[in-house]
Amino acid sequence: MLEIADIKTSYGKIAALKGVSLDIHDGGLTCLLGPNGAGKTTLIWTIAGILKAQAGSMKIDSEEILGLKPHQIVSKGIVTVPENRLVFPDMSVRDNLIAGAFSRRKEKGGIEGDLEDVLTRFPRLRERSEQMAGTLSGGEQQMLAVGRALMARPKILLMDEPSTGLAPIIVEEIFEIIGGLRDEGRTIFLVEQNAHMALKYADRFYLLEQGRVTFSGEPGAVDHDEVIQRAYLGARKAS
Amino acid sequence: MDYFFFIDLIQSTVDGLLFGTTYALIGIGFTLIFGVMRKLNLAYGAAALAGTYIGLVVFLMFDAHPALVFLASALGSGLIGLVVYLCCFRFTPSNYPMASLLASVGMLLFIDEVVIHASHGLPYPYPSVFRDAIIELGDVWVRGDLLFVFFMCVVAMAALFWLLYRTPLGLATRAVSQQPRAAQLCGIDVTRVNMMTFGIAGVLGGIAGAMTAAAVGVLSPVIAMGLTVKGLIVVVIGGLGSIPGAIIGGLLVGAAENIFLLLRGVTERDIYVMLLLFIFLTLRPGGLFGSAQTRD
Structure with a gap:
C-alpha cells in the first residue's frame, strides 16, 4: 500500500499541491479525478520523484520514500506510464x-520471458516489434508505454491520462486493457480527465480540486453525475 | 586536366579522408554530449588535447611504448572529461543553458593556459608508428602512419557502436538522448548516464588527439583551438546530435581541407573550410543528417 500524507509541491512561489493525502490500496484501481489545473499531473510527477515535494510523506509498505530520485522510486516498484x-x-x-526493464538489468533471465508476455498481451506490438516506436499510432504508443512500464514488474502502476489525444474507440480499448490489468489483481493508480470512463472501472476514487483532495469514495456509493460535473468543472458553490 | 594533377588530387583526397577520421571522432564527442544533455561542451577539444599531453608525459618520463602512450592519452582525456562534467555541467542549473556554456568556455581557456604553461608553448615529439611504411596503389601512395590513424579511429568508432547498441549502458544513453523524462521513469539514473557519456566522449577525444599528434609525430599546444573549431564545423555539417552525421562530416572536412590545401596553399586553406561552413549554415543549417529535433 502506498500512503501519501499532506504532500505539498510548488512551482516557484505557486503552490500546486496544498497538502494532498490519499492511499493507494493493494489490488484494484484507484482513480484520481479532477479538472484541468487541479494538480493531477503534478501529483504523479511528485510520486515519481521528478518533482520535489516541499513537505509531506510518502510510504510504501511503511517505508518512507519521499525525496528519493526517480530511478530509486522505480526500483521500489512504483512505475509511471506518463502523459x-x-x-x-x-x-x-x-x-x-x-x-x-532497465532497473532489472542485473537479474539473471526473466526479462526475455516478460518481453514475451508483453508481446502476447499486445499482439499489435509483436507485429511491429522491429519498427521504430515513433512510427506507431497513438493507441499503439499507449500500449507500448503500458508494456514498457509492465517490464519493470511494478508493484504499483501509475497511469497519467492514458486517454489523452486518442479517438473514442481507442479510448475504449485502452480502458479495457486497464480493466484487464485490474482483474489480474494489479495495483493501479489512474489519473484521468475522462471521469465517465474512469468511474466505470474504478474501485475507489479521489477528487482533486485546486491542489486539495475534496472528495473520495467508491463509485457505487455516489452520484456519478455530481462527481463528473465537479471533475470537469471544479467545485460548485455550496447550495 | 593533366595526369599528374589528377593523381595529386586523388592523393590529397585519400590523405584527407584518412586523417578526417580524427575530425569525425571529435565531432562524435561533441554530438554524444549534446545528445544526452542538449548542451554544448566547448571545453571538449581542449580536454582532448590535455589528455594527449598526459600520454606525452608518460612518453617523456618512461620512454613508454607507443601503445601505452596512446592508451594514457585516451584514458587521461576520459578523466579530464569527467572533471569538466563535474566542474561545468553537474551542478549548473539545467534550465539555464548559458550557465554551462560559459562555464565550459572558462574551462577551455583554463585548460589551454595550463597546457601552454606546462609545455612552454613549444611542440614536443610524439610517438608515431609506421612512419616509413608506404603502400603504393599505382601512382597513389598510402602512408602507413595515416593508415594507422585511420585504423585506430575506425576501431574506436566500432567500439562506440558496440557500446551504444549492445550494452545496457548504451541502451540507457540512447534512451536519455531521445526522451530523458521517460528514461528516468524506466529507472535510468540520468546523472550517471550523463557522467559516463562525458567519460566516453573524453576517451574518444583522447584517441583523436593522440592520432592527430601521431600523424605528424609532434604534439603542439596550439592545436586546442584547431580541434575545437574543426569539431564544431564537423557537427554543423553533419547535424548536431547525429553520429553518422559526425562521421560523414569529419571525412568531408578532412578531404575538403586537403583539396583546398593542394589548390590554394596552406595560407588560404582555412578560408575555404570556413566558406564551406558558411554555405552549410546558410543553405542547410540542420546539417546533412539533420534536424535540430525538438523534444518533450
Missing part, C-alpha cells in the same frame, strides 16, 4: 520494452 506516452521514438518497439 503523452513519451516512448523513445528512434528505438525499436522491442528496445523500448527492454529499456523498461
